[in-house]
Amino acid sequence: MELVLQIKDLTVHYGGFTALDHINLNLEQHTTLGLVGESGSGKSTLARVIAGLIAPNEGQILLGTQELKKKRSREQHKTIQMIFQNPDASLNPKHSIRQILSEPLLFHKIVGRTDVEQRCKELLNQVHLEQKALDKFPHEFSGGQRQRIAIARALSVEPNILIADEPTSALDVSVQLSVLELFNTLKAELNLTMLFISHDLGVINAISDTVAVMRQGKLVEQSPRDQFFIRPKHEYSYELLSAVPKMPK
Numbered sequence: 001m002e003l004v005l006q007i008k009d010l011t012v013h014y015g016g017f018t019a020l021d022h023i024n025l026n027l028e029q030h031t032t033l034g035l036v037g038e039s040g041s042g043k044s045t046l047a048r049v050i051a052g053l054i055a056p057n058e059g060q061i062l063l064g065t066q067e068l069k070k071k072r073s074r075e076q077h078k079t080i081q082m083i084f085q086n087p088d089a090s091l092n093p094k095h096s097i098r099q100i101l102s103e104p105l106l107f108h109k110i111v112g113r114t115d116v117e118q119r120c121k122e123l124l125n126q127v128h129l130e131q132k133a134l135d136k137f138p139h140e141f142s143g144g145q146r147q148r149i150a151i152a153r154a155l156s157v158e159p160n161i162l163i164a165d166e167p168t169s170a171l172d173v174s175v176q177l178s179v180l181e182l183f184n185t186l187k188a189e190l191n192l193t194m195l196f197i198s199h200d201l202g203v204i205n206a207i208s209d210t211v212a213v214m215r216q217g218k219l220v221e222q223s224p225r226d227q228f229f230i231r232p233k234h235e236y237s238y239e240l241l242s243a244v245p246k247m248p249k
C-alpha cells in the first residue's frame with residue numbers, strides 16, 4: 001500500500017508546554033486512520049499541523065515524497081482539507097451556499113465558470129442535500145445539514161487527504177449517525193484517504209481501517225482496527241477500551 005502521508009518526529013510546543021512529543025504516524029492511500037485519545041491529548045493540534053494551520057517546532061510531514069514546509073503552495077493547501085467540529089468554522093454566514101461552494105472551485109480552477117453551477121449541484125447531491133439549497137444561507141440549515149455543506153466544500157477541491165476533527169461531536173445525537181454514515185458512503189464512493197479524529201470509540205470503530213492512540217502528546221499505538229479492538233498493543237489502549245461501558249458491533 002502506498003503511504004500518502006508520513007509524520008516523522010513531529011513536535012509542537014505551546015510556550016513551555018509540549019502538546020505533541022515526537023509523533024510518528026503513517027497514512028495509507030484510500031484508508032481511514034481513526035485518531036483517538038482523551039481530551040487534551042493533542043489530537044486537534046496534530047490535525048492542525050498536518051493541515052498547515054500551525055507550524056511544528058520539530059519534525060517532518062511528507063506528502064508522498066514531498067516535504068510540506070511552513071509556507072505551503074496553493075496546490076499543497078488544496079491537497080489536505082479539514083472538517084471541523086463546528087461546521088460554522090468553514091461557512092461564511094453572509095455567503096449563499098452557491099458562493100460557498102463555487103469559491104474554492106474557481107480559486108483552485110477545478111472547473112471553468114460555465115461548469116460551476118453543475119459541479120455545485122453534484123456536490124450537494126454527494127452529501128444528500130437538495131439543489132435548492134444553493135440559493136440559501138448557512139443559518140437556514142440545521143447543524144447536521146451545515147456539516148454536510150462543510151463536507152461538500154472540503155470535497156469540492158478534490159483533496160488527496162480529508163481530515164475530520166470530531167465532525168459529529170457538536171451535532172444532536174439523532175443526526176450524528178447519519179453524518180457518520182455519509183462519511184462511510186463517501187469513503188467508499190470516492191476512495192477517500194482520511195484522518196478521522198474522535199474521542200468516541202464507537203465512532204472510531206465504525207469508520208476506521210487503522211486506529212492510532214494518543215496520550216499526553218505522545219502516540220502510544222497504531223494498529224489495524226480489528227486488532228486494536230480485540231487485542232490492543234498498549235496498556236493505555238486497554239484502559240480506554242475498558243472505560244467504554246458497551247461497544248457497538
Ligand SMILES: Nc1ncnc2c1ncn2[C@@H]1O[C@H](COP(=O)(O)OP(=O)(O)OP(=O)(O)O)[C@@H](O)[C@H]1O
Nearest residue numbers: 014017019037038039040041042043044045046199
Ligand atoms: N493555542 C494553544 N495555546 C496553549 N495551549 C494549547 C493551545 N491549543 C491547545 N493547547 C493545549 O494543548 C493540549 C492539546 O490540545 P488539543 O486541542 O490538541 O487536544 P485534543 O486531544 O484535541 O483535545 P480535545 O479532544 O479536548 O479537543 C491541551 O492541553 C490544550 O490545553
